[in-house]
Amino acid sequence: MKWSSRFRCALVCLGFVVIFSGFSFRLIYLQMIKHEEYAGMAADKHVHKQIIHAERGSIVDANKDILADNVPVHTVVADATLINNKDAVVDLVGRELKIPATELTEKIRGDRRYIVVKREVPAAVADALRTKLRGQGLRGIYFEQDTTRVYPNGPMLCHVVGFTDFEHRGIDGVEATMDEYLRGQDGYRYVEHNRAGQELVPYRGQERAARNGYQVQLTIDLNLQTIVENEIDAAMREYHPQKAIIILMRPQTGEILAMANRPNYDLNQRSEAKPEQMKNRAIIDVMEPGSTFKIVAAAAALNEGRLRPDTSIFCENGVWNYGGRPLHDHKAYGDLSVMDVLVKSSNIGAAKLAISIGEQKYYEYIRRFGFGERTGVELPGEIPGLLQAPQRWSKISITRIPMGHEIGVTALQMTSAMATIANEGKLVTPRIVKSVTTSDGKTISKLSPVALRQVVSPQVARQIGSALRGVVSDRGTAAAAAVPGFTIAGKTGTAQKVDPKGGYEHGKYIVSFSGYLPADHPEFVGLVVLDDAQTSKPELNYGGLVAGPIFSKIAEKAARYLDLTPHQEIRKALPVERVALTNASNN
């Protein structure tokens, strides 16, 4: 059989048709049916999701002075499989980053592809190292852009500001409580790289910009904080107490203007801090408040209308047996008015004030003043204090609690209670965060004062305030807390230290003074607490003698700073001798 030329042509054409149809079908199969799958595989190989890191927001004080900010740093990482000359790399990197050679050799041993050599390397050091690595032709060391938190004021305000971990999560202080606002939201971008690892910018895919963290403004005023820090340091040098706390608060709004604790630590060297130094004792330590707590019994008794400020209370000439246990006053008092119970700080008088309204009512007033519950300040770890329900009180509890024993309060609760008196009987939630803004100043949230309740009537608050003025007078227990030119209201406290094993520690006291200034229109309330202050003689370890003068110094400077107009009575004020309390001050 001989095929005609026409048939052979048709056969070749058919062959081409079959071949090209096969190609076409394959093309359609790859491009249409398998498109998603292969496009995905290609994307997996070349396209990467690049994270755009959000910058953590800064923390500023009431005057916008920076308390916490970010500084760019580098994380130096190594890929052990790509290091071409281990000895040279160890030598150079170890020298530049100040890492011992043995430690670095151990780190880059093996064939791990991601080894963190050192974090938080300053940009200048990283740049110098990069140049030297290039110069010597060494490979396998990379630099990742990162930021670290810096605290320009070091140890100042350390317990309030707090700190973050290396993943930029807030761990303590406002850094922890406001972490949600501070941390921002990371963005992302899909990028494609060529074979050399360079980004192909025209092929950038979906992109979402990072939202930087918000700026958190505190109510703290660094100028007042500096005054407080200087005075607390001076008190530490003079009295060597185990712990010290000072708080300044604006009574009308609950804004905390200054808060200092000792011992403290440097936020920039937090890794060296001991746990004892890191506690914000103003909110996590309970203490028996001592006589400063007498304001609760007096305010409650007056508010219930059972007594008037001038009602006479017999103070049993210094010793009163109640419930089979004697209760002492530091001096033998006979009849004292309700006001004078505070001025003279009579334990027996305060006990009788509480008894006059009964256990249940008195307990309610303690709770109304905010004791036994957290204040709600924006700081982590706050405790509610220790307050038993009346059902669990002993027979003598009603005589001991009014003088500030058998109850555990935090320093902030005590300041808040005094602020209630200064604020015409209104309890306002203490707060430390003023506002949250974007980095360009747009307000996200502005925290307004929260008035919780009217604890006592304004009239009763004024009556208590009047009695507290007497405390800081020539008749009271805190004459040394006076400030030239201003009328101060305040109350001293001296409580024997509770022994963790039970009972009280002999000769160890927590001394305190809480007061406000000016007494008529309070601008700030202050609390000074010293735990186990060392005085030259034990009988001089009193709130009025130790904590009172510290308050006086702070209040005087704060009044100057706040430009408070001095009272005219400055000219006819009475001088008070200052007792040498420590051996240091004798020298």
Next chain:
Amino acid sequence: MRRSRTKNRNTVNAASLARWIVLTTFLALTGLSYVYLTIQLYHLGDRKKALETELAGLRTQNDVASAQIAALTSRSALQRRLKEGYLKMIPISERDIVRLNLPVHPDNDDAVRPVVNQRPNR
């Protein structure tokens, strides 16, 4: 003779040729433009990347400078400088202070007189 030469000569259709030339030129220019624009795209991408890197570098420098300013102007730093004698502070005397609020005069002489906490000489 002349007639047959004329008959054998190829005639060029000028209009058609022009059409083809225009079409070819258009296609060539389109192709070249495509190549040029693609190269430009890559070039601009590289430029964009370089500018982004430069911007990031400047931002880093700015952040470092801001942190340094914050550290050098912080309360603790200023106090340290003050102690070291690099800074001097002169207290404002009372007569140099102009008060906008007049001092408050008490309506009556209060029974409780405030006291002055006398300080030892420093």
